[in-house]
Amino acid sequence: MENISPFKGIIKDVKGRSACYKQDWVSGFRSGYRILAPTTYIFFASALPVIAFGEQLSRDTDGALSPVETLASTALCGIIHSIVGGQPLLILGVAEPTIIMYTYLYNFCKARAELGKQLFLAWAAWVCVWTALLLILLAIFNACTIITRFTRIAGELFGMLITVLFIQEAIKGVVSEFNIPKGENPNLEKYQFHWLYTNGLLAVIFSFGLTITALKTRKARSWRYGTGWFRSFIAEYGVPLMVVCWTALSYTVPRKVNSGIPRRLFCPLLWEPESLPHWTVIKDMGNVPIEYIFAAIIPALMIAGLYFFDHSVASQLAQQKEFNLKYPSTYHYDVLLLGVMTLICGLLGLPPSNGVLPQSPMHTKSLSVLKKQLIRKKMVKSAKEGKLQHASNSEIYGRMQAVFIKMDQSPAVSTIDNELKNLKEAVMRGGDGDDDAKENFDPEKDIDAYLPVRVNEQRVSNLLQSLLVGLSLCALPVIKMIPTSVLWGYFAYMAIDSLPGNQFWERLLLLFITPSRRYKVFEGAHASFVESVPFKPILMFTLFQFVYLVICFGVTWIPIAGILFPLPFFLLITIREHIFPKFFHYEHLRELDAAEYEEKSGTPRRNFDLIREEQSTDSRSEGSEDDFYDAEILDEITTNRGELKLRSRSTKEERLYQVHPEEKAELNSSSNRF
């Protein structure tokens, strides 16, 4: 622990970030209307799950909390974070762990006479108070320095647990459509058997329909059909579009069907009396018995641990080094602010928000596409001007470099020289003065191929999307039109969508491939561990992870002690550090579970260039396609969760040389055993 002195991390963060605070706003506004593309993209990606989680929470807490509160919390925290937060690329929202925790809190309160339903929010506020305190302490004592020591195993497992919980929620949801909701009058016409059954069948159709169509739209960017604009639109807004389509379809149900079918979202509107008690939560806090105030420390410990982990990892993934971010990170300060926001949410009776995972790296990704479009446009223009004026190649390169430096707003010219090296070589290829050879340099193509990744780092898109989430509170009458079954399908979609790119999942699948078929894995793009780690360690590691997952899932089923479900994950970090190295080879662990969310360094960079070069040599006649095309490249090299994929692209022959002979023999012999 190097940074032991308190406040050191926070102070450093504040200093570093305040230096570029003004620029954060200027770059945002300078992008003009184009900033709306990443804004709406992230808004939809972030609002939909928040509504789904709100509906889940509403069922689990008998309506004490609903989409109103989850949307309000997301909007409020998002606005605060985008204005005074450290890393504006980080997207905040109410996430699934919060929902699970709040469900445990609610069940706990309901079971105690001293608390009951009416003191649920007040007690939850106390939990938030403790959580806030713990988070602030973590920030002050520089706990964030340990995040560099997190390995992937805990994150992977946690991701898989959430996936399993989503699937469980989807199944429970669809089954519930066949039954009378608890607390409803079973004598109502719509709860007669034939209408219940009709409702259930419609739910099956809507939920499967949404899941299948939403998954299809995710692959739109690589479709062969349709224009680039269309494919890009479907890939980015396909999921909300499908929600709209299936909702519209749900209105084609004939009039003769009972009007309560299909069931739709149930949430009070912002201005209805059900939304009002939140303003009295602070007053109620005094009514919580003292022993329960202290008992609140136990869930607070869990929530603080979870939030600290989730928030930091989300922030880390939004700032992966392949994005070449220019502004400093602010892990310590952001955790401090998270503590403050948790406190505010708690006192207002809202479930708190934290950094959310697929959305944060998705945000950075969409901004890097935007930035590239802006830079390229200006550089191509200056290069073309240079060519018209018959400037020499080095003059042209000088102009382009100047444009780049200006756009980049980076003072370190030396690193830029290095980054632009490839572009310079492309420009200089023909040699100075020789007019014929100059033709070799094609501004459009070469700039496209050799421009380094740049992200439009600013606060405007985050602020705007948070404001949109806030505005959607006024759109609740529209949101209420969504059938609940569409949401169950959305849960299934989120579960399935999170699987590709999760190495744990990929390893699980690998175990089910018959040995004689494993060569097929090598033929496609594949993670490097497949080649470098023998089958037996992969098997052991994966089986351990699977058993651990089953245990974690089992814990969530325990009635009230289930609140301790994050404990196994904290434990796992220790197990990984102290016990795993005794059973697994160092090199194998490095491949299967590397620190800092990356495997062998250097690999991703190469692949990135590789894919880019490959693509840019392909025939692309229309310049207007370029915008969508960048996004496609990024899609190819990142997982659905926004992490950069580490993929080997060796051909069969290369592979034969690459695989170490004795390891290969081991792989074969172990595979024969299965």
Added chain:
Amino acid sequence: MENISPFKGIIKDVKGRSACYKQDWVSGFRSGYRILAPTTYIFFASALPVIAFGEQLSRDTDGALSPVETLASTALCGIIHSIVGGQPLLILGVAEPTIIMYTYLYNFCKARAELGKQLFLAWAAWVCVWTALLLILLAIFNACTIITRFTRIAGELFGMLITVLFIQEAIKGVVSEFNIPKGENPNLEKYQFHWLYTNGLLAVIFSFGLTITALKTRKARSWRYGTGWFRSFIAEYGVPLMVVCWTALSYTVPRKVNSGIPRRLFCPLLWEPESLPHWTVIKDMGNVPIEYIFAAIIPALMIAGLYFFDHSVASQLAQQKEFNLKYPSTYHYDVLLLGVMTLICGLLGLPPSNGVLPQSPMHTKSLSVLKKQLIRKKMVKSAKEGKLQHASNSEIYGRMQAVFIKMDQSPAVSTIDNELKNLKEAVMRGGDGDDDAKENFDPEKDIDAYLPVRVNEQRVSNLLQSLLVGLSLCALPVIKMIPTSVLWGYFAYMAIDSLPGNQFWERLLLLFITPSRRYKVFEGAHASFVESVPFKPILMFTLFQFVYLVICFGVTWIPIAGILFPLPFFLLITIREHIFPKFFHYEHLRELDAAEYEEKSGTPRRNFDLIREEQSTDSRSEGSEDDFYDAEILDEITTNRGELKLRSRSTKEERLYQVHPEEKAELNSSSNRF
């Protein structure tokens, strides 16, 4: 017209085939229990559509004909053909065109007071009499010689029309589940609105479920998961298995749901009175007014043309030259026999059967896998024995050749030498006498890679599958358990499954690919026309085909004159021969619409070897997987309809050299225009 003398073709066919008639039975029985695999495979592939068509016919003829009659006709004709037919690889069955024709005949009868429903079968018998006469005349006057001049365009279009009609049937079927069937009492409990609606929703679930799952099983052979046996089983029996699964699922509907829901197949059992009137059809034929007896010539002309075309093409595809069949073809004699069978069916009041298309080449395909397994086993054994005895390489090859000749039962040793050339080279590679070098030859691998395709030509599998179809008449009480909605899904499955490999469909898709994306087509396996024909001729040709398809589809909607729907196809053969050459370049036509169902000769052979070589170098540790593996190769090189695919596998670089520069420029310029 060289063979103008009557009976010449028939006599030649009978002579050629009777020489190997005994062998047809001997080889069948010698295969032992292994013959059951292709038998059950073809049985399911052939029985399911016949049941589906029967149900369609039953609805369209108000129950006058039903699955009982379609199954009976298929079994009867199948048994006759397998025993006295010419080409035993040809599979017979009641096909969709017959159903459409019979529907027109029924509607015609219903509208005339002189005929009415009760004389429908008698009049249809007259149509069959005329059809039989025409077919017999065609056979006698050697009309089959013209089939070598058929080009793909008419077949492709006809295939697409059937696909469109299947989709129409599927949609009509699902919609009908929401309505009260005509002629039923609307006051029944099961026809109350809420039960009707429930029935409709269940139909949507079952039909989509069957379509999606059945399509998935088709790809089972290339799955990464599961053992070879399992994947092979799913790929071959997945579709009937899914029908069973969805039928089983339909019984999980709660008991409270009305017992008439979901609707199931409606057909009388063989021993019920509804099945009896067929035996009196001959008697009724005398009651048909004389003018209608002669009017029956018009539909007979259409049916004879259709049958002649369908039967010959099915036979042709079952005998593609890549299968290396040893026994002679019998087109003339088979058409004669088809005439006789049509007559028998007509007099018995059954819809006639003819050669069916996906099933016939599927049959040959499954028999070639079987034969290869048998030959390889013996050859590997003899090669291993030779190695153990330290025989020289030429001795080993000699033994293997002897085994092959014995298994092949072919007297022409010279052609065999040619076919085994590659294998001989592989064996000899090491040179004689040098013991170390001998290791180069691996019996398992090399025999696998260089063994020529051989088909187990026999009559047993065809006879057995026809008997099974006949037996399934006794299984009608079980077949009646299938929900009708599962059949609608099956229609959709058949439609979608027939699309890949249809060049017309592939060209239609190509038109929807944006120009900047066309390079993606080149990256995968693709038909050669994509490279060698400029975009404009492809566009014109495909648009013409599309407009023609719309016209043909429109004709089927005309109430009674719709019976002339095969006319445009006959016309198309003339258009292709006389008008197309004026608008399209000879070389382009050769690619887009070649004669004899093949494109540039020689290409398929090369690809076949190419894929095989590529695959056999891959690591395959288990010998037991080989059996399934052959089927996988065949799957890869043939379409779902059993036609050999003609695919270029050029890489990007190769392509740049292959494409003629001026054509490339034309391609680019034309693509820019779109």
